[in-house]
Amino acid sequence: MSELYARYEALVEAGELKPDAEQAAAAKRLEQLARELEASPRRGSILWRALGKAPEAPRGLYLWGGVGRGKSMLMDLFFENLAIQRKRRVHFHEFMLEVHERIAEERKKEAGNPIPPVAAALTENVRLLAFDEMVINNTADAAVMSRLFTEMMERGLTLVATSNRPPRDLYKDGLNRSLFLPFIDLIEERMDVMPLNGPVDYRLDRLGRMDTWLVPNGPEATQELSDAFFRLTDYPVEDRAHVPTCELNVGGTREMHVPKCLKGVAVFSFKRLCAEARGSSDYLAIARRFHTVIIVGIPRLGPENRNEAARFVTLIDALYEHKVKLLAAADAAPEHLYEEGDGKFEFERTVSRLNEMRSDEYLAKGHGEGEQSGR
Secondary structure, X not given: OOOHHHHHHHHHHOOOOOOOHHHHHHHHHHHHHHHHHHHOOOOOXXXXXXXXXXXXXXXXXXXXXXXXXXXXXXXXXXXXXOOOOOEEEEEHHHXXXXXXXXXXXXXXXXXXXXHHHHHHHHHOOOOEEEEEOOOOOOHHHHHHHHHHHHHHHHOOOEEXXXXXXXXXXXXXXXXXXXXXXXXXXXXXXXXXEEEOOOOOOHHHHHHOOOOOEEOOOOHHHHHXXXXXXXXXXXXXXXXXXXXXXXXXXXXXXXXXXXXXXXXXXXXXXXXXHHHOOOOHHHHHHHHHHOOEEEEEEEOOEOHHHHHHHHHHHHHHHHHHHOOOEEEEEEOXXXXXXXXXXXXXXXXXXXXXXXXXXXXXXXXXXXXXXXXXXXX
């Protein structure tokens, strides 16, 4: 039986969380959902066979709110305490890449509508699907979501999702948004929508007053960034040798290794991001997947490393457009990072963006805010 709410209350009593009525209400609702899922008959059981079909899925939950209000923390508690086997937690963009790959494979078979077989495959071993940071920013996703998720929910799927936006603001001003509106109706019909906009921004609180652009590179800056990573992810410092890595899908065609990857925070070296042959698709994949990126080892830039500088400009543009938080260690302040060379003039916009990305106003923005949906 789920003990989610008891664990939540323990965090409040220990002072790790501050009292927050909206958080508490969401924790209670998630505990109720966990118990409903745990009480459903198991697949293949006598009760399941007696029904002759998948039992009716419990009503899902859509949690939305500003940055750092505890959405991921509550999702962690819910998923870790949910005592069922057929559950899956995945970042929304990774899931949609998989969806499009499966649809493409079905279309090769020329067997009609690809949505039902894709929905069947995705729900074969999944009763609970949990999405972190749902945000829709392209027409391809918007066009299939209503049909796909209607089919999946008819097959017994329960969906839990977090987002920075209320449902009615998803894919706002996106191209062909009319194709997406039925999905918003589906959310409101099949899920409870609960806000999380309490008074405490835990992400900013954990950063404290640290400058997010540290100069110079070296052991002191590296240690400060390492400490910030552990604060942002709640990962135990004593297990620093075992921080998870991951492979980031780039455009559905290849994988990029991420040396540290946890709870929407990624750590890279400048060399890995900009000295290797990379392009805008790599940086877009990073910007969509992670709400915070930590980069170490940024050197001074100039004629001798103009290719690296050009990639860095493209990287910063992607992070800025998706309102990704940037923590970095560099050999110079942004104004002095590129002081001579044929790219100096073009780099001035990057300097402006880097300085804006250090501001409290920028840091308070939600991941993905301001991006041009579907354009």
